[in-house]
Amino acid sequence: MEKRKKATYWKKGIVAGITTVSAASLLTACGGDAESGGKAQTYKFSIMSPFYSAQPPATDASNAAFKALEDKMGVKMDVTFVPGTTYNDKLNVTLASGNLPQVMVVLDNKNAAVINAIRSGAFWEIGPYIKQFSNLQKYWNDQIGSNISVDGKIYGIYRDRPFARKGVIFRQDWLDNLGLQQPKTVDDLYSIAKAFTLNDPDKNGKNDTFGLSVSDDNLVNDTTIVLETALGGFNQWGIKDGKVTPDFMTTEYMEALKLLKKLYDEKLMNQDFGAVKGTKLQENINQGKAGMYIASIDDANAKHSDLFKLNPNAKIDLVLGLEGPRGVKLPANSGYSGVFMFPKSSVKTEEDLKKILTYFDKNLEPDVLNLFAFGVEGVHYKIDNGNPVFTNEQLWKDQVDTLSQLRIAPSDLTWPTESDVMKKVKKLYKEKVPNAVPSAIEPYISPTKAELGAELDKIINDARVKFIMGQIDEAGFVKATEDWRKKGGDKMIDEFTQEYNKAQKK
Template sequence: MKRKRQGAALLLSMVLTAGSLAGCSSDQTAAKDSANGAKGGAGDGPLEITIGTPQVGEAPKADSEIERAIEQYTNSRLEIQWIPTAAFEDKKNVMIASGDMPKAFKLTFNATTLSAIQSGLFWEIGPYLKDYKNLAEPNPMHYDNIKVDGKLYGLPLYRDIGRAGITHRKDWFDALGLKAPVTIDDWYQMMKTVAEKDPDKNGQADTYGMFLDKSYNDPVASSAFLTRLAVAQGAPNKWGLVDGKVIPEFMTAPYQDSLKLLRRLYAEKLINQDFSVVQAADADNKWNAGKVAIRVNTVASAAATSANNLKKAVPDAVVDVVPFAGPGGNRVPAEPGNNGFFVFPKSSVKSEEELKRLLAFFDKLLEPEMSTLLTRGLEGKHFKKTDDGKAEFLDLNLFNLEVKPFRDSLPSFEVTGKGLPLKLDALQEKGWKVISDNLKNVVPNVALTLNSKTYVENGSELDTHIRDAQTKFIMGKLDEAGFQAEIEAWRKMGGDKVIEEFTAEYAKQKK
C-alpha cells in the first residue's frame, strides 16, 4: 500500500529556492517529461521504482522530506529497501537466487556479482547512456572500471578517481628546510630529518616522517600507501602491462625500490617498528597528537579535516596538501571511481521501455536541483546560501541523519557536481584542486575488470603470501634473494596462471 504524499509540492519549492535551484516551468515540464518517458517511451503517471541498497548509518524515516522531494521532481514513486550492511551479502545472494530483486539493485564487485552478471540476469546499459546527457558526461573511467567482459551493466555511485595527495605539516617542513618528497632519496631524507631533528621541540625522539599501519600494502586497494609511493616512482597500479603481459606491481623495479626504502627506514628505526599490526585508527591518533609529518592513509580532499583534528592538540600547527609526484612528475594510482553500482534485473524490469524510464530517473538525479538536494539538503533546514552564492551547512548532524543516507546511496558528485557549490576554506579548495589535477595523470589498474578463474579461486591465498613476504622483507626477515624466492613461490602457487589468464583477457578485450 502506497504512503500518503502530502506536502510534496511545498518540499519541491524548498529545493528549488537555492541559488541555481531557482526553477522555472520549463524545467519542471522537462523533469516530468523525462521521467514519464521522453527518453524512454510513453508513460502516463509517476514511475514506480523499487531500490535495494545497503543501509548507510541510520535508515531515513519512511516518507521523509528528502524522499518526497526526489519523487516530486522526478515524477516517481520510490520504495527504498534499506538492507543492513552486515546482512547485505546474504540477503543479496538470496534475492539473486530467487530472482526477487528490486528494479534498481546496488551491488559491489565480488564473485557472486560477477557470476550473476555473466549469467545474463541484468540489462546491459552501455548502449543507452549516450541518450542521457547527465549520465553521459562523467569521465569514461567511471564506467570502464565496472565493465564485465567489456560491457557495461551498472550505473556507478560516482567517487573521485585520483584522490591521492600528500597531507603534511607545513610548519615542520618549513622549519626543517624540507620540501614535499619526490624521489626515493627525498623520502628517506625527509624521514631521517623529522625523526632526528625534534620538530615538536619536546626534547624526545618521538616524531615520525610517517606512521604506517598494516594496510600499507593492501593487495586490492589502489589507495594503499605502498602502491601510491610506487606508482609515483613509475610502477603500475596493482597490475600493469609490461612486454605484452599483465603482471603484478611487486614484480616491477619501481615497486621493489619503494619496498627497499621501507626496509631501510625500518632498519634505521626511522619508521614505527610495529607497522605490521597497527590499526588505521592508531595511525590517525598519532597524527592527531602532533607526532607525524605526513599523513599517508587519507585523501587530498580530507586535508582540512586532518588539520582540524590536529589543531585540537597543536593549535598553531600549519597543514598543507600537495600532489604525489615522482621523477616523471605527477603520477597517481586511479581508484575505482565508485562506491558500488546499480544494476537493473531483467526479472523486475520487464521491458526496454521501463529500463529507459529508470535511466531517465537516474539522469535527473545529476541535474542541479537534485545534485543540491542530495549533497546539501534543503535550504533553510540543512544549509543556507551565502552572499557569494554558495552553500554553508546549518546543521551538519541533521544533514548526516536526514540527507547523507540518500547522498551515499544514490548517484551524485559531492563537490564537482552541478549543484550549489559548497563554501570551502583555502585548504579544502586546494585539496579538491589536487584531486581535479590528478585526473590528468592517473594510472589505471589494467586488471581491474579482467577475469581470472584462478584468481577467483585462489586470490586470497596468493595475496596473503605476497603480503607476508613484503612485510618480512621490510623487517629484515628476508633478504633480496629470499624475497625473489617468495615471488617464485607465488608464481608456482598459481600466480603464473593468473598472469596468463589476465593477459589473455586483456588481449581479448582490446580486439
C-alpha cells in the first residue's frame, strides 16, 4: 500500500498544470468494433509514424508498454512504422496513392504535396474541435497553432518542442581554470574563445585547444542565427521597410559573419568547419580540443558521455540568450516537430474524428504521460524512495522509448529521473520564451520556397562559408545575395510579404 502511495505522489508531481479528465466515454462509445460478452467497445484506428531506433517497437502482446497503452486508452492501433530516414519519401508516396491511414505523422506540414492535399480538402480542419477537449485546450499554444496553420486554419495536432532552445554550451572547468565568468554578451563569446585557444585552459602545458567548435550544418542552423539575434537582428526572416526580408540582407547578419571570420582568421575556431557535419561538433568538445559550441542547450545533457569517460572531472554548463543592443535575445524555434493529421478519406465522420482526438487528449493524462516516459511498473521500472528507477534499461529502450513518436506531451515537463543539467535546461526553456525572436515567415507559405528553397539556400550557405574563410569579401557576398534574388529570391520575398499583409488585415 505504501508503494502505491509513493507512485501516486510522483505521478501527480510531474504533471502540474495538466488537468486530468476522463475521456473514456468517447473512446468506448459506439462506432468501434464490439467485443464479445457485452464488454465495452474498443475503437480501432490506423496510424503511420516514423521510428529512429535500429528496429521499430513491437505492437503485439510481447510489448507490455504498447499493450498497456491500448488498454488505458480503450483503443486498438494498427501502426505502420517507417524508418525516419525515408519517412518523408514514404509519406509522399502514400499521399499519392490515396490509400491513407486514419492518422499520419507529417514531419514537414509545409511540404508542397501536403499543402496541395490540404487545399484539395484531403484533411480535417481540427481547429474548431480543440476547445472541446480539456487537456488539448490546456496543451494548445496559439503561437505554435499559428506556425502550423495553412491559410489561417489548423489541420493537425502539433508535437510540442521548446521555443527557446538555442544557446551556448561550454567547458565550465576551463572557465574555472582561467578565472573567467560565463558568457553574457557576444563580446564575451569572442574573449572566451580567445582565452580557450591561447591560455592553456586544460592546464596540460600544450598549445592544443581552440575556442569555438563549428560545423557546416551547425553554422546554418545554430551558430549564425544565435549571433545575429543577440546582435539585435532577425531570426532568419523579419520585417524591414514593410517587406518580409531575409536575415542576410541586414547589417546584423554581416556583423555576425565578420565576427565568425575574425574567429576563423585568428584560429579561435576549427579551420575545417566548412567540411564537417553532425556529431563532429560535439566530438571536438569530447576529445578535449574545443571549449564551447552553439546548439540546442539540451545537447549539454545528452552528448558528452565520451568527454566524462576521458576526463571524469570535466564540467559542462550552458547559457541561453546573449545580451546585445536590444537586450538578451535568442532565435525562437517553430515550437513543434511535425504534426498529427487526419485524412478525410479514412476518417469518414465527425464522430470518428472525435474518437481519435480523444486518444490525443488522453495522451496528456498523468498515467499516460508516465507510461510513455517509464513504461509499466514491475516490468520496466520500480518505485524507489517515491521515484521511478529503471529495472531493465534495454527493455525500456526497446519497448517504451521507441513509442515516443505516437504521443504528444508538453516539452517542458520535468521528471524525477532527470539530471540536474536537464532540469536547468527545462527551467531556461520557460524563462527565456519572452527573449526568443520568431521567424517572420513561420505561419506563411511561399510556392517559390517550396520549389526552389534548397537551391536558393545553397547560394547563401556557400557564400557564407567562403566569406568566413576569406575566399570572398563583403562585395562578393552582396553579389551572391543578388544572384539569390534573381534566381527566385525576390519572388519568394513578394510571396511571403503578400501572405504577411493578408494576415495583418484579419
